Amino acid sequence: MNIEQLSKRLETVFEYIPNQSTLADIGSDHAYLPCYAVLKGKVTYAIAGEVAEGPYQSAVNQVVDANLTKQIEVRKGDGLEVISSGEVSCVTIAGMGGTLIAKILEEGKSKLTSTMRLVLQPNIGSVNVRKWLQTNGWAIVNESILREDNHIYEVICADFQTTNALTEQELLMGPFLLKEKNEAFVQKWNEEKKQLHQILQSLDQAKETPEVREKKKKIVRDITLIEEGLK
Structure with a gap:
């Protein structure tokens, strides 16, 4: 995986980012996703957030090597503290547990005032993500489930200020995934x-x-x- 070829799961996350977005990728690691999104012309400006020093430096180096320092800013901080309120239109969080993703969103929800889309890829515990979304006024508008390298990943795409009351079963298994029932x-x-x-x-x-x-x-x-x- 690199800035020209994402993994299947990150490519799926990328597909849900709206065109011409301003993006914050939280837990960006090597900043592959924001670099790819800018190079593809889908994102006009991006913030890559990392809390740990090693991944933060990796992201900084990647952005510099890709000559994207004018379009991508790498910031060190915990969760959504790396962005200001009203700064981005889309937030992506991929590769964490669902409980942690929900915690990041809860602690930083005051920063999401102008954010209209969340694209979330929990490794486990997706039910916790769906519960947070429903409680906080976000509607799931699409989902994907895929297998890659012997792991099964779910990607949840949600928009703000739309109604989407989910049943207990939909919270657990995913409203769109239940309809598709792929392999x-x-x-x-x-x-x-x-x-x-x-x-x-x-x-x-x-x-x-x-x-x-x-x-x-x-x-x-x-x-x-x-x-x-x-x-």
Whole structure:
């Protein structure tokens, strides 16, 4: 992967970025995505945000090597603290857990006043991302699920100030992904169901407490939702 050839998952994230956007890529690593988006003419200006020194320096070097210092600014900081309110029209966050993505969005939501699109790629825990979006006035307008290098990735595209009340099943599995039910989707949820059954078996061996009962109840509910979603 480089600034001329993205991975499949980042190419999918790129496809959801609106044309002529101003972009903030949070957790940008080598700044591959913003460099690619600027070179393709899709993004007019980009901020690459990184919290760790090593990835920050890698991003700085990449932008300098690509001769894109006028169009891309690399900033060091935690989450959305690298941008100002009203500075960008699109934010991308890829390659993190869903809980962390939701935390970044929650802590920095005051910075999203003029942001009209979020493109989010959680490695796990996508349900946490969908719950945050629904709670905070963002509507999921598209999703993708794909397999790459023996991993299954979900990409969630959301726009602000549109209504999109999701069911419990849609929050868990994705409203658009449920309709498509492609091969990666079926594989992911069959694997999830198998893991949940194994956890349930372990809990059956555990001492019965209110906490255990509640956990078993939730797992049974999730298994039911998954089975219905796979039909």
